[in-house]
Amino acid sequence: MTRQASRVRLRVDPVACDAYGYCAELLPERISLDEWGYPVVDGTPVDGDLVALATRAAAECPRRAVLLETVITPHRR
Amino acid sequence: MSVALAPAERLLPTGPGNIAPRDLHAHIATHGVLNVPADDGAWSSRIFRAVAESGLLGRGGAGFPAAAKWDAIRRASQRPLVVVNAMEGEPASDKDHVLLSFAPHLVLDGAEVAAAVMGAAEIVVCVADDRSPAAASIEVAIAERAQIGGGVRRISVQRLPGRYVTGEESALVGWLNDGPARPRHRLDKSIPLRVGRRPALVHNAETLSQLGLIARHGPEWFRQVGSAEAPGTALVTVTGAVRSPGVIEVELGTPVAEILDRAGVLADLSAVLVGGYGGAWLDASQFGTGFAPGPLAEAGATYGVGVVVALPSTSCGIAETARLARFMAGESAGQCGPCVFGLPAIAGDLEQLAAGRGGDEVLDRIQSRATIVEGRGGCRHPDGAVRMIRSALTVFATDVGSHLRGHPCPGHVRPTVFTFPDAAPTKRGVA
Numbered sequence: 340m341t342r343q344a345s346r347v348r349l350r351v352d353p354v355a356c357d358a359y360g361y362c363a364e365l366l367p368e369r370i371s372l373d374e375w376g377y378p379v380v381d382g383t384p385v386d387g388d389l390v391a392l393a394t395r396a397a398a399e400c401p402r403r404a405v406l407l408e409t410v411i412t413p414h415r416r
Numbered sequence: 417m418s419v420a421l422a423p424a425e426r427l428l429p430t431g432p433g434n435i436a437p438r439d440l441h442a443h444i445a446t447h448g449v450l451n452v453p454a455d456d457g458a459w460s461s462r463i464f465r466a467v468a469e470s471g472l473l474g475r476g477g478a479g480f481p482a483a484a485k486w487d488a489i490r491r492a493s494q495r496p497l498v499v500v501n502a503m504e505g506e507p508a509s510d511k512d513h514v515l516l517s518f519a520p521h522l523v524l525d526g527a528e529v530a531a532a533v534m535g536a537a538e539i540v541v542c543v544a545d546d547r548s549p550a551a552a553s554i555e556v557a558i559a560e561r562a563q564i565g566g567g568v569r570r571i572s573v574q575r576l577p578g579r580y581v582t583g584e585e586s587a588l589v590g591w592l593n594d595g596p597a598r599p600r601h602r603l604d605k606s607i608p609l610r611v612g613r614r615p616a617l618v619h620n621a622e623t624l625s626q627l628g629l630i631a632r633h634g635p636e637w638f639r640q641v642g643s644a645e646a647p648g649t650a651l652v653t654v655t656g657a658v659r660s661p662g663v664i665e666v667e668l669g670t671p672v673a674e675i676l677d678r679a680g681v682l683a684d685l686s687a688v689l690v691g692g693y694g695g696a697w698l699d700a701s702q703f704g705t706g707f708a709p710g711p712l713a714e715a716g717a718t719y720g721v722g723v724v725v726a727l728p729s730t731s732c733g734i735a736e737t738a739r740l741a742r743f744m745a746g747e748s749a750g751q752c753g754p755c756v757f758g759l760p761a762i763a764g765d766l767e768q769l770a771a772g773r774g775g776d777e778v779l780d781r782i783q784s785r786a787t788i789v790e791g792r793g794g795c796r797h798p799d800g801a802v803r804m805i806r807s808a809l810t811v812f813a814t815d816v817g818s819h820l821r822g823h824p825c826p827g828h829v830r831p832t833v834f835t836f837p838d839a840a841p842t843k844r845g846v847a
Contacts, residue, residue, distance in 0.1 A: 350603070352601045352794070353601060353751070353752035353753065353754065353755075353792055353793055353794045354598075354599075354600065354601040354751045354752055354794040355601070356752070356753060357753075358753055373753075373754065373758075373788050374761075374788075375753055375754070375757040375758070376753070377752075377753035377754055377757075377792070379788065379792070406603070408603075
């Protein structure tokens, strides 16, 4: 059994979000802003070097509204 | 001699005439005694299975199987609290109000059955503060049962701010936890909400009434009417251009056209709004759609809380949609940016379209804003609004064309079939 590389998916808690917009600055690969400044998140799992950047983006959110979910991929035979 | 063939009464009387409120005596005379034993494992297992076999779907908007909620509460393995959701924040719906006013004991039967099976020691009935008659009726019923004695559970009535989203499950539970009645963002909805330490089994009032009947008559009886996927009867509130607006009981799957016939159509109809203000429009070619979650979803609509509003062809569907959109924008709990800013923006676009101002760019803006708002709220409030708005652009496509060319429908100036509860400051208890 090979170990799966760590993959994460970004989510935003829209109740907590106050449109600071830092997440879109820090991770434009996955996050853009709508016309009112709120994040629109691409839910495609993040892997490789982006994981560290996504973790950073989540940590920098003043409202703690950026959430990282670990993606559990079933082991492929 | 049709008396012998009359179907057994379910939620509402089947006979002619006005329905009279049922006190405990009349309730038992109609439905028979319901024995809810305390600590009877065999009985609890039987009812648990009966609910699963009945296929009962929740009647509060999401159409979630009642048995799935029970499973989730069981897995939480702590003593739960039973919450009766009779908030009915949907302005076009009156069914829970009717149930609480005319058959409060049926609702309480279901709540007691749920509490006994799940081992709950307390039942809380949640009613909107602008529904005083319903709250008063259920309080009288609770007092009647207390006089007879035997009830081991605490039952109370809570009055919450009567707004569109305050009956949303997580908003309701938020209020019961002494917080504001605002929806919460939930990552995993299969994890039960909690009031204090207790998992909350939240059921719509109509769902519990059905449960009171299933506990008496069994799942086979329940499934005798309705469809295989959506068994049983349901309460539907029919309003708009009909002779007898109000709540009727129909078999799930009854075609929309038949529901309209029963209420007596008064005019040539261009469309009906189904589900609720956050539901969807159906055009006349879709009136054959069965009124049940599956068929309505296939038609791009939703069962919602069992609402049918008949729109006469003299009304302007776009102007009515703009009014609905403005109302839905005002009913946002004010928490999530896409809902707070997106819904008023779309309502503004629709108002321009309704007035025949603005061209194709307005239509494009509505479409793109609908896409950007959808799925980005903490609750489904903006999604419902977006579904209703999108369906309007399809159902009233011909009118949209005329409006875009600067020729709005003659009927666009006045509101016709919808009512909008006033958002007086005293009722703004959400914040």
